Amino acid sequence: MAFASLALLLHGACATSRALASNRRRLCFHARVRTGPNRRGAARSTRTCATSRSVSVAALPSASDPTWMGVECVRQRDRFLSCLQKKEQHSGDAVPIEAVLPAQWAAWTARQSQAVQQWIRELGIVPKETPQTILIPDFGRHANSGQGAARMLQKVAFVLGTAVEAASPDDPWIGNAELWWSFGALPRTLPSGMYTVSQCEFANPDQIALAWTLGAYTFTAFQRTSKHAAATENTDVSPAQDGPQQAAVLLVQDGDVFEKVVQTGKACFLGRDLINTPAQNMGPEAVEKAxxxxxxxYEGARVSSIVGDDLLEENYPQIHAVGRSALGFSGRSPRLIRLEWGMDQNKDAPLVAIVGKCITFDTGGLQIKPAASMRLMKKDMGGAAAAVALTEMILATKLKMRVILLLPAADNAVGPDAYRPGDVLTARNGLTTEIEHTDAEGRLVLADALVAACEHVKPALLIDFATLTGAQRVAMGSEIGSVFCSDPTLLDQLEKQSRIQGDYMWPLPMYTPYKGMLSSTIATMKNCATGGLAGAITAALYLKAFVRPDVPWMHLDINGFNNTARHGRPEGGEVMGARAIFHFIEEVVVRHPKSS
Ligand SMILES: [Zn+2]
Incomplete structure (x- = not known):
């Protein structure tokens, strides 16, 4: 086993006794029995915790072991970065890629040699609706000094599709974003080898490199062929060893562009891995581990967590209520995960608080979801994944600011301890909520976290990411996120970055008269409106009750998943909004802090 001798460092991770019993590896934990009283009585008094220590892993853990995936996510994501290299580090030929709009095809063809023109004619190549990669052989010459199959090529004509061209460059909203996203189709379609983009008037080198990198991603951790199975001694589901299938490498001239794209790629890959990992491996404990x-x-980053019944003692009652039906199950006790960064080195810099909804699986609770609606609910921690990706972008680029990341993590499971319709919960700030529907659980855990985010120090900006409502998807579809913010200047800035980054966010109104739809006769409010109208807006209005009024706040309701593959955005988990918000923060909070 390739990873057999790797030493992993576990930092204060918690595991239940069930995890211990099922763990066949040499992981050393110690058990601590809590005997003190708690508000729910003594029924849940046994917890185990691991202290920070080095452990050796004899073999890869099994798929049902909740303790491993966070570690593997962080390590595996680097593999895809091999699709990008600095030009200065590579000697030998690289194949030029010439990007051509369909309208430019005739003129481009006329500029080619007689041999190329004849070859194109004989093959009958004409521009199509979708982008085409046309591999032009090196006629009559021996292979060049490059690497891989690409050494037989003279050049690549990348003809963007007519459908892509139609979306730009004059589109009033997305501009040229879908044009440069097209380059995301290349790393997994070109033969192995080295490439440069030599001609492109409608995409910058950073946009091309970003699309290429994000398009190289696949989630391979659970893929198996019969070859794998034969080579594996047991039935463990372990990360695939082969690496990405593609080895088409883009050479990047500019060192700064290279560094930035690698940082962004790493952060996005981690977020995608967190979402794509099945819920069996990605419970609250695994998120904490990641x-x-x-x-x-990252130097200066500190992590703490409040787990299980300690949530009651520390006054996070709504996170506890949502997660209590899974309390004590292996790796699935609810928790509030907190990461802080910049508190020492950037003491006087603006503070940004980032909150991510982290429902690691959402059955809907006792008012259980129908099968089709539950199928993708491993992605209900997509808000947390986007928040983690954003946080890493900030830490990697060392922005002059302070960060608090809060992830209220819980399984919304069905069980005898599950919270019920009609129950009344009390949030961290004392407001009470009558449960109209147990599937509106995300806002309940977010409420406690939003209160905590504004305590002690006033943030310059508070952002929450959440896969919060089906109503948002009905309004926007799966590809566009919604943003709620009562400051029109901030909304304008975010919309601008959304367009530039091709990370689509569109405003919805925080229309306060709809607050009446949440009114309750026995509590401060209900957790959702009856009647099914304006679900995304009433969810935002519910959250607003837990945000300090003088704190600038943005609420992002996102899908967290590419329902279908698009260039640079493979089907599966997606950190929607993270890149747009990162550049927004860079511009508004760090460069021009007064405007925030
Ligand atoms: Zn739900």
Missing amino acids: VRELAAE
Whole structure:
């Protein structure tokens, strides 16, 4: 096993006794029995915790072991970055890619040699609706000094589709974003080898490199062929060893562009991995582990968590209520995960608080979802994944600011302890909520976290990411996120970055008269409106009750998943909004802090 001798450092991760019993590896934990009283009685008094220590892993853990995936997520994501290299580090030929709009095809063809023109004619190549990669052989010459199959090529004509061309460059909203996203189709379609983009008037080198990098991603951790199975001694589901299938490498001239794209790619890959990992491996404990592993990579990052019944003692009652039906199950006790960064080195810099909804699986609770609606609910921690990706972008670029990341993590499970319709919960700030529907759980855990985010120090900006409502998807579809913010200047800035970054966010109104739809006769409010209208707006209005009024706040309701593959955005988990918000923060909070 390739990973057999790797030493992993576990930082204060918690595991239940069930995890211990099922763990066949040499992981050393110690058990601590809590005997003190708690508000729910003594029924849940046994917890185990691991202290920070080095452990050796004899073999890869099994798929049902909740303790491993965070570690593997952090490590595996680097593999895809091999699709990008600095030009200065590579000697030998690289194949030029010439990007051509369909309208330019005739003129481009006329500029080619007689041999190329004849070849194109004989093959009958004409521009199509979708982008085409046309591999032009090196006629009559021996292979060049490049690498891989690409050494037989003279050049690549990348003809963007007529459908893509129609979306730009004059589109009033997305501009040229879908044009440069097209380059995301290349790393997984070109033969192995080295490439440069030599001609492109409608995409910058950073946009091309970003699309290429994000398009190289696949989630391979659970893929198996019969070859794998034969080579594996047991039935463990372990990360695939082969690496990405593609080895088409883009050479990047500019060192700064290279560094920035690698940082962005790493952050996005981690977020995608967190979402794509099945819920069996990505419970609240595994999310915490991933956050701790991430923090270990960045100086000045500190992580803490409040787990299980301690949530009651520390006054996070709504996170506890949602997660209590899974309390005590292996790796699935609810928790509030907190990461802080910049508190020492950037003491006087603006503070940004980032909150991410982290429902690691959402059954809908006792008012259970129908099968089709539950199928993708491993993605209900997509808000947390986007928040983690954003946090890593900030830490990697060392923005002059302070960060608090809060992830209220819980399974919304069905069980005898599950909270019920008609129950009344009390949030951290004392407001009471009558449960109209147990599937509106995300806002309940977010409420406690939003209160905590504004305590002690006033943030310059508070952002929450959440896969919060089906109503948002009905309004926007799966590809566009919604943003709620009562400051029109901030909304304008975010919309601008959304367009530039091709990370689409569109405003919805925080229309306060709809607050009446949440009114309750026995509590401060209900957790959702009856009647099914304006669900995204009433969810935002519910959250507003837990945000300090003088704190600038943005609420992002996102899908967190590419329902279908698009160039640069493979089907599966997606950190929607993270890149747009990162550049927004860079511009508004760090460069021009007064405007925030
Ligand atoms: Zn739900």
